[in-house]
Amino acid sequence: xxxxxxxxxxxxxxxxxxxxxxxxxxxxxxxxxxxxxxxxxxxxxxxxxxxxxxxxxxxxxxxxxxxxxxxxxxx
Numbered sequence: 132x133x134x135x136x137x138x139x140x141x142x143x144x145x146x147x148x149x150x151x152x153x154x155x156x157x158x159x160x161x162x163x164x165x166x167x168x169x170x171x172x173x174x175x176x177x178x179x180x181x182x183x184x185x186x187x188x189x190x191x192x193x194x195x196x197x198x199x200x201x202x203x204x205x206x
Contacts, residue, residue, distance in 0.1 A: 132163045141173065148174055161199075 137160075146155030146158050158178045165185040178198040185205050 132137065132160075134168075137163075137168060141170075143176070144187070145174065148176060 140156075140160065142160050143155040144153070144158035147157050149155075158175070160183050161179050161181040163180075163183045163185075165180075165183055165188045168185060168188040171189045171191045172193060174194045175190075175198055176194055176196045178195065180203045181199050182202045183200075185203060188205065
């Protein structure tokens, strides 16, 4: 996934969170390749990372409440 596409998805997710789902879209990164992605300090509540590949991704201080990681490779 390109950094630009990831930013687009994360911006829509932020709007989704801010409007209680009325606008934007919950981030669906299921199966995505997020190797080395910078996701620190983000509000990622409800994020779907099912089956994602994310070695060396930085999730430090990110809010991952209710996020799904089923089958994800994070190391």
